[in-house]
Amino acid sequence: MEPAGLAVGVLALAGLFNNAVDCFEYVQVGRNFKKDFTTSILRLDNAQLRLSRWGQAVGFGGDLSNAQELNTTFGSRENADKVEERMKQIIELFVDAEVVSNKLESRSPSTTTALQRYNPQSDLAPDMLALHNKMHELSIERKNKTTLKQKMRWALYEEKHFRRLIEDVISLVDDLVELFPAQPAQKQLCEAEASQLDSDATRPVLEEIAKEQDHLLATTIERLYKAQVSSSSTGTR
Numbered sequence: 001m002e003p004a005g006l007a008v009g010v011l012a013l014a015g016l017f018n019n020a021v022d023c024f025e026y027v028q029v030g031r032n033f034k035k036d037f038t039t040s041i042l043r044l045d046n047a048q049l050r051l052s053r054w055g056q057a058v059g060f061g062g063d064l065s066n067a068q069e070l071n072t073t074f075g076s077r078e079n080a081d082k083v084e085e086r087m088k089q090i091i092e093l094f095v096d097a098e099v100v101s102n103k104l105e106s107r108s109p110s111t112t113t114a115l116q117r118y119n120p121q122s123d124l125a126p127d128m129l130a131l132h133n134k135m136h137e138l139s140i141e142r143k144n145k146t147t148l149k150q151k152m153r154w155a156l157y158e159e160k161h162f163r164r165l166i167e168d169v170i171s172l173v174d175d176l177v178e179l180f181p182a183q184p185a186q187k188q189l190c191e192a193e194a195s196q197l198d199s200d201a202t203r204p205v206l207e208e209i210a211k212e213q214d215h216l217l218a219t220t221i222e223r224l225y226k227a228q229v230s231s232s233s234t235g236t237r
Contacts, residue, residue, distance in 0.1 A: 009080050014144050016087040017060040021143055022151075023094035024048035030157035031116040038128050040162055041120055043209055045135035047169050050214050051090070052142040053189045054173065057182035061142040073180060082179055086172045093172075097165050101154045117155045127201040134197055170213050186216060194220045 024047070029040050055061055058073050074080045108115055120132050156162045177186075197206060198221050210218035 052139040057185035
């Protein structure tokens with residue numbers, strides 16, 4: 001018999017999932033990232049997308065009408081605690097990075113170029129902006145209906161802090177996926193993502209990022225592209 005409190009705990013976990021996905025929304029990138037700005041933004045987008053994919057697959061998204069099914073997914077309070085711990089750690093990573101950002105801003109004049117920020121809507125090339133917006137849209141659609149307080153945006157000014165944040169977030173998402181893979185659901189969601197994200201213009205950078213931090217998306221894009229090429233070749237004979 002499932003613990004009586006697990007269903008209630010699941011609703012709290014769903015709120016944590018929303019918070020974790022939202023953390024990505026408030027991060028900007030400093031202009032001192034220079035040529036790596038585009039890759040940095042898209043790596044952040046992909047990490048958010050992968051987290052949202054996992055959350056949707058285990059039932060955290062939408063209106064939570066399937067919250068009871070999570071009892072089957074997690075199976076015990078101990079397992080639910082493992083999920084809670086990792087999502088809290090993801091949130092704490094962003095909190096810690098924001099503290100570093102605020103310290104830098106407090107020590108530097110507001111007019112210094114070191115504190116200037118990129119704006120994806122105006123600074124990304126059109127194809128990359130479309131990719132950025134689509135990953136963002138897919139991630140936000142997967143949140144549940146929990147209402148959260150809006151935060152102010154803050155910036156990562158040093159690439160070393162960005163790399164550390166991304167690596168740590170990816171590691172925690174890896175843990176969540178390993179704990180509760182929900183493979184059929186994740187694969188289905190990834191198929192839909194690939195069909196919307198992949199294009200001739202964006203494939204090289206998307207594949208590069210996915211191969212580094214999102215192997216499911218990388219293999220899905222590769223498989224769909226090969227099928228497309230094969231279909232085109234057959235059709236031209």
